[in-house]
Amino acid sequence: MQTLVYFSNDGIQVLQGIIKGGRLNISNFKSLPVEAGALINGVITNEEAIKQTITEALKESPHLFKNMKLVIDSSLIATKNVEVPQLKPKELAVVAAAEFEDTAGNYDALVVDYAHIPGPAGNNLFCCGVEKRVLESYVTLFASLKIQIKSIDVGLNTLIQYVSATKDFKGMTFALNILDGKNLISILFENGIYIFSNRSRLLSERGTDAFADELSGKLSSLIQFNKSQKSEHTLNMSLYAGLDEFELNGLRALNFDPDLNLFIIPQTPNIKNGFVIDETFDFGSFIYPIAGFFAGIKPINLFAAFKKSNVVKKELPFEYKALILPAAMILICLIFFGVFFGLKYSAQKNLEASNAYISDPNNQAEYLQAKEVTDEVSEIQTEIANIESINTAINSNPDLTSDKLTHMATLTNGVIALNTMDYDGTTGAINISATANNEKEAAQYIERLKETQYFTQIDYTGYAQVSSSGTQTTTITTGTTSTGFGFSAVAYLKAGGMQ
Secondary structure, eight states: OEEEEEEOSSOEEEEEEEEETTEEEEEEEEEEOOOTTSEETTEESOHHHHHHHHHHHHHHOTTTTTTEEEEEOOTTEEEEEEEOOSOOHHHHHHHHHHTTGGGGGGSSSEEEEEEEEEETTEEEEEEEEEEHHHHHHHHHHHHHTTOOEEEEEEHHHHHHHHHHHOGGGTTOOEEEEEEETTEEEEEEEETTEEEEEEEEEOOSOTTSHHHHHHHHHHHHHHHHHHHHTTOSSOOOEEEEESOOHHHHHHHHTTOOOTTOEEEEOOOOTTEEEOOOOSSOOOTGGGHHHHHTTOOOSSOOOHHHHHHHHTOOOOOOOHHHHHHHHHHHHHHHHHHHHHHHHHHHHHHHHHHHHHHHHHHOHHHHHHHHHHHHHHHHHHHHHHHHHHHHHHHHHHHTSBOOOHHHHHHHHHTTTTSEEEEEEEEETTTTEEEEEEEESSHHHHHHHHHHHHHTTOEEEEEEEEEEEEETTSOEESSOOOSSOEEEEEEEEEEEEOBBTTO
């Protein structure tokens, strides 16, 4: 039996089961609530609160974390989908590491691994890089509880592997939306193949009309992206995990495309429940630990990569290696003769002096006092380290100021009409929707944004000509009077004070 553990925004999800022949049989599940703020952006900031929760769970069920694999999710995780030729594993590892060299300045000590995923032209490489301090927070936590970690995977990879291994999704073009608290992960699959993913934070209260409007806007962006790629596979279905029926019905009421079907993600036939329990099992809420059982051909194991990154190898030249044995023999002989002649002379005096020093009451008192001071210093250093870890996690989030917003508005030069600017404080993403007189002015505005050096990257998702009747098109002129070109972009602010 294997245990999958996922740290969600609402608590710790634990799922136990056995996977065989591509079919998962779930034997047990549990959701452990944790104190608010104990986990910020995927980084453990209150280790004691989480330790207490896990300790209490172990008292009730001692084997709850046996044979454990972790699934983690954070905006501090960098991912890339790369098309590669047929290469050896060592060569693929080099490719994966090289993919993050251009973004290394935006992250602190990345630990990198990769997995194989299907691609349009064959097998692609899913590369992921996680900041070492993020992994260290989990490793330290479970080491203190004496719980062994088998492996660590990232949430996006587990979802891709699950969809790729499930026959029901083969050949389908759909969006998979995962809601974890107010975090939304949207993943686009075309013909059953992973194409694109986007992370955002919803600002409205769940269950409200404003919440449904936000979800509708995110879905509209995915549809626009699918159309801008001129794909032969049309997005015709959107699945939701972590959304209830009431919220889904509110979104359906706003659905502007009659050919687009919206559903709560169903439990697929390759997953069975092997337990008898009164509580209803919510398949969508446990989608991350469920997907974690589907590892693919070459599983991602960031725990092994983390341990490997801590090992420093130093190769000695051959000439030095050849001298090791003779030098060691000479050194042993010198030590032997030195000890032989010196030990007899000084042993008795040293023993007497040692006994006198140990028996001295003043020395004993000083030792006890020094030990107390050392223990107090150790406790203070531990508290300082915890505070620094919390400050680092907080400072990792980008900072959007009014000066930057004003500057971005002035860059329109009076020829761009800004429709909306939505800011995601978790990822530092600013979603921009605007209208230009022509496509050239739209492109020039994007270039002016890049020149501000505020952003790590700007994703320009294309433009659409807006007619006076409200009809939009990117390739065909309908004959109506053109009023401008609507376009959208997602700009990611640099972290902390780096802007």
